Amino acid sequence: MILIAYATTEGQTEKIARFCAERLEAGGQAATLLHLQTGAEDMPECDAAILAASVHMGRYQDAIEGFALRHAQALTARRTLFLAVSLAAAGHDADEWADLDRIAQAFQARTGWQAGKTCQVAGAFRFTKYDFFRRLAMRWIAWQKGEEVNPHDDREYTDWAALSTEIDAFAARIA
Ligand SMILES: Cc1cc2nc3c(=O)[nH]c(=O)nc-3n(C[C@H](O)[C@H](O)[C@H](O)COP(=O)(O)O)c2cc1C
Structure with a gap:
């Protein structure tokens, strides 16, 4: 089973998380969605995980920070993908892309979770x-x-x- 754990403020990351679940299931993989702002703290047993969150004022939601921090070891032991959603990723400004990179790096340094791959995704x-x-x-x-x-x-x-x-x-x- 692939876990898709996400945090969202205005709903675009939720839409992205649901899209990923549907895509995985269409390809024959079982996927479970976990909305991290509903008080979910435990990490369900899974083979791999996608984490998704959006940038607001240069930071991801507290809920994803808490989740990644709590489960850093279990996450790092699995194949993982981090979907970082922002508006800067919709453009081509080199400074803004450098910021996105810095935000993702700082998040991973703070939480101790090293994502297998980080993907910057344009939001809305x-x-x-x-x-x-x-x-x-x-x-x-x-x-x-x-x-x-x-x-x-x-x-x-x-x-x-x-x-x-x-x-x-x-x-x-x-x-
Ligand atoms: C108050 C606010 C602050 C934001 N700050 C940033 C930012 O610092 N950098 C950025 O690239 N996008 C920023 N955005 C854009 C969001 O990342 C974008 O709208 C994203 O789609 C939100 O995803 P969500 O609907 O899942 O919360 C901001 C949006 C809002 C409303």
Whole structure:
């Protein structure tokens, strides 16, 4: 069984986690989703694991930090993939990519879990989930990036085809 443990703030990482589960199951692998912000602390018995979280103000959710810290040894002993979701990964800014790399490295250094592979995944603007201030801040970020967005609608950047390739490769490494 492949565990997919995830943390999400506006829901895009949850969508990504569900997509990965469906993809694995379509390929004949059993997958179990674990939403880490529901108070889940234990790690279910599994052969391999995918962890997924999103970046907010330069950090992943506390729930994934706690989970990775608690289960660092068990995770490191298995094949693992870390899906790090962000908006910076939707662009090509070298400084922003260097930041994403630093954020992922610092997370792994803090928790002691060394992911088998880290994959930066483009997320989404989820205007329908933001409060007033977040909507303003995110509109400003979109404007800075030269992105035309509708503040009453979501805008997804996740490359589902690339994610499928990544998940298929992970499944092949386990098999
Ligand atoms: C308040 C806030 C802060 C964010 N900070 C960052 C950031 O520092 N770097 C980045 O690349 N993306 C940042 N993002 C974008 C999120 O990573 C992106 O929207 C992602 O899809 C969120 O995933 P989730 O819906 O699973 O929480 C931020 C988004 C919000 C709303």
